[in-house]
Amino acid sequence: MDNEIRKIVIVGGGTAGWLTAGVIAAEHMANSEQGVAVTLIESPDVKPVGVGEGTWPTMRGTLRKMGVTETDFIRCCDATFKQGAKFAKWVTGADDDAYYHPLVLPQGYEQINLVPFWQQQASNIPFADAVSFQGQICERNLAPKQNTTPEFAHVANYAYHLDAGKFAAFLQQHCIEKLGVKHVLDTVVEVSSHDNGDIRSLVTKQHGELSGDLFIDCSGFHALLIGKHYQIPFINKKDILFNDAALAVHVPYLDEHSPIASHTISTGQSAGWIWDIGLPSRRGVGHVYSSAHISDEQAEVELRQYIRDSVGDKAEELSVRKIPIVPGHRETFWHKNCVAVGLSAGFLEPLEASALVLVELSAAMISEQLPANRKVMDIVAKRFNDKFRYRWDRIIDFLKLHYILTQRKDTQYWIDNCHIDTIPDALTELMELWQHHSPWHSDFTQVDEVFPSASYQYVLYGMGFKTQQAKTERRSNNQQLALESFRQNQQMTEKLLRGLPTNRELINKIQQYGLQRI
Amino acid sequence: MPNHQLLDNITHKDLQVITDFLPNLGDDVSFTNIFVSEFREVQGLYPIFFNKHSQTGKFEAIALFGFAPLENLYLNQTGWQASYIPLTIRRRPFLIGFQNVQSEGVLKQEPVVFIDMDSPRVSEFQGEKVFLEQGGQSDYLQNINSILQTIHQGHTQTDEFIDTILQHDLIEQVSIKVQLKDGSNHELNSLYTVNEEKVASLQGDVLQSLHQKGYLQMMHMMEASMSNLSALIEMKNATL
Numbered sequence: 001m002d003n004e005i006r007k008i009v010i011v012g013g014g015t016a017g018w019l020t021a022g023v024i025a026a027e028h029m030a031n032s033e034q035g036v037a038v039t040l041i042e043s044p045d046v047k048p049v050g051v052g053e054g055t056w057p058t059m060r061g062t063l064r065k066m067g068v069t070e071t072d073f074i075r076c077c078d079a080t081f082k083q084g085a086k087f088a089k090w091v092t093g094a095d096d097d098a099y100y101h102p103l104v105l106p107q108g109y110e111q112i113n114l115v116p117f118w119q120q121q122a123s124n125i126p127f128a129d130a131v132s133f134q135g136q137i138c139e140r141n142l143a144p145k146q147n148t149t150p151e152f153a154h155v156a157n158y159a160y161h162l163d164a165g166k167f168a169a170f171l172q173q174h175c176i177e178k179l180g181v182k183h184v185l186d187t188v189v190e191v192s193s194h195d196n197g198d199i200r201s202l203v204t205k206q207h208g209e210l211s212g213d214l215f216i217d218c219s220g221f222h223a224l225l226i227g228k229h230y231q232i233p234f235i236n237k238k239d240i241l242f243n244d245a246a247l248a249v250h251v252p253y254l255d256e257h258s259p260i261a262s263h264t265i266s267t268g269q270s271a272g273w274i275w276d277i278g279l280p281s282r283r284g285v286g287h288v289y290s291s292a293h294i295s296d297e298q299a300e301v302e303l304r305q306y307i308r309d310s311v312g313d314k315a316e317e318l319s320v321r322k323i324p325i326v327p328g329h330r331e332t333f334w335h336k337n338c339v340a341v342g343l344s345a346g347f348l349e350p351l352e353a354s355a356l357v358l359v360e361l362s363a364a365m366i367s368e369q370l371p372a373n374r375k376v377m378d379i380v381a382k383r384f385n386d387k388f389r390y391r392w393d394r395i396i397d398f399l400k401l402h403y404i405l406t407q408r409k410d411t412q413y414w415i416d417n418c419h420i421d422t423i424p425d426a427l428t429e430l431m432e433l434w435q436h437h438s439p440w441h442s443d444f445t446q447v448d449e450v451f452p453s454a455s456y457q458y459v460l461y462g463m464g465f466k467t468q469q470a471k472t473e474r475r476s477n478n479q480q481l482a483l484e485s486f487r488q489n490q491q492m493t494e495k496l497l498r499g500l501p502t503n504r505e506l507i508n509k510i511q512q513y514g515l516q517r518i
Numbered sequence: 519m520p521n522h523q524l525l526d527n528i529t530h531k532d533l534q535v536i537t538d539f540l541p542n543l544g545d546d547v548s549f550t551n552i553f554v555s556e557f558r559e560v561q562g563l564y565p566i567f568f569n570k571h572s573q574t575g576k577f578e579a580i581a582l583f584g585f586a587p588l589e590n591l592y593l594n595q596t597g598w599q600a601s602y603i604p605l606t607i608r609r610r611p612f613l614i615g616f617q618n619v620q621s622e623g624v625l626k627q628e629p630v631v632f633i634d635m636d637s638p639r640v641s642e643f644q645g646e647k648v649f650l651e652q653g654g655q656s657d658y659l660q661n662i663n664s665i666l667q668t669i670h671q672g673h674t675q676t677d678e679f680i681d682t683i684l685q686h687d688l689i690e691q692v693s694i695k696v697q698l699k700d701g702s703n704h705e706l707n708s709l710y711t712v713n714e715e716k717v718a719s720l721q722g723d724v725l726q727s728l729h730q731k732g733y734l735q736m737m738h739m740m741e742a743s744m745s746n747l748s749a750l751i752e753m754k755n756a757t758l
Contacts, residue, residue, distance in 0.1 A: 146575075147570075147573075147574070147575030148570040148572070148575045148708070509574070509575060512574075513574040513575055513576055514575075514576075515575060516570065516575060516576070516577065516684075517684070518684075518689060518690070518691060518710070
């Protein structure tokens, strides 16, 4: 029972599998005899889902730690810069209804909560524009940096949009060639167990038995180990987050000079919303919806109508792929010597791009806390389960927040979303608190919270929420600092609008010349 | 806006070029691109840095002439006060272009000479003649040709040098802070130089190979060129 953890076997060759392999192999020196061996087994018959096209800013650190250069990544994965999300038609559904959730924190966020000051003095300006410059940058399709900014460094905080299929292939090559990950193309036919219920090995069709000390289930919705083998229950969250299907389509640009949006555009529909992600060579667009509220046929009509706005009649020719979604997650993620990462652990919906970041966070925690031996694994597993249960709950709350702040009553979907029975208690409680206090650092308990309180501010006040602050004076209510912060933000906005290239220009330059490491 | 024309002895037969160095001739620049082949001459006179090219974002070597845009402290109304002037200044108003040439069925890019006809150096009644009466090249043009040739080779050699030392992580960003005698502060932030400590701790094969290529010497020349910064500050103080 006290045997060391020397060999890790990952099942699944999608983005989750290769990201996890890369993070662990880089830290635990899989390419050295003294390191931990990492093997990834990929079924040649299973196609990855491959629609996760939006990341978080954390991806920059993840890639850098794996030893990837940003230039290679951008060139090979058709990546572009993403500076947040623009939510259209989520509040009233009117044509001019839109707000930004940028990735930069509000000006002076370490020192001052600008919400009360904004409400009193600047509420004629959208909240995101009053406290950050990023919405304005996005509105003009500008990049978050210049071609002289070093790799992974930013002028404005950013994440990526990318081609998920190319990303998996890119990571695979890097993992195999640089990080010493062993790649086995084969199908798992049986799981062989130790007496204590631990997995001993995976029996494959052609490569015999693959033994390991820790098994990571990245097999996607198949959930080969955590689901099929261990039967860990799945907690369905459809009662909170209704969307259970998506239609995805690749949309061509009109020409090679068409602007590339540097944010995800998310547009509310009658029974769901449409994502719109700009890559260099095409857009990735999809409609995610609640099948209880709309038929697949009608959802496709709405999707094609949306695409028609930019490409005209061509919208009818594009082929649409349906992806079923069961929103929810496992009851536990780490069981015995097996841990689930990616879709096998769960999936909610594409809103706020929480899928890839959960993979990164999971891989980072497994790697950082990799149990030295089997004896301590259960302790690490418990900590992992507690942490990720908390994270899933907070993500669910945050996603639900986008729906309950709507004023739309035009369809049952939006009305049902605001029904009190569909809102988690924790969120109801926070909403009550925020009636009188605006979100601030200590509203959440973890130091490494998935969504910072700033994100709640952007969504709440972007969607027109009103907080009635206490009328008594406070020493820390520093009027002067607030005005200074608003002024600084305005200066920054003007400066960046002058100095930043467009997203398209910068991507073209990187394709041609690359970025420097320093 | 530059007006680049392919140089030929018919269109430009009467062309003359002013070869003085003066502020109103466009020589009021605060730095210029230089090449490893001229490091030896440059290092005794100007501080050498790396800089990222604004169009490509790639590193290039530069000689620094001033602390603000359009400030060239080596330049006054009587000319350029230094015994060596970098090639990319001396080439003006000529530049290298490339033209597709078909030779034995193969399409090739060949270097050709262009001229910026909107340059204030271009004249028809003063300066050096570019072509002789019969259309042949003047000594002046032959000299320009050889400068352009050196520049053309210089790009490749200098890129190789920079790529190599980048691979060995020997370049670092520097911030140059200057206080002048009137108490004003100037800061140059987008400059890079060789990391002296890392260069000093080079060992074994890497050291050997950098030495053999002459790159070690280049880096030492860059380090030595820093002493010209104080001369530059003195020149600046003299203008106050």
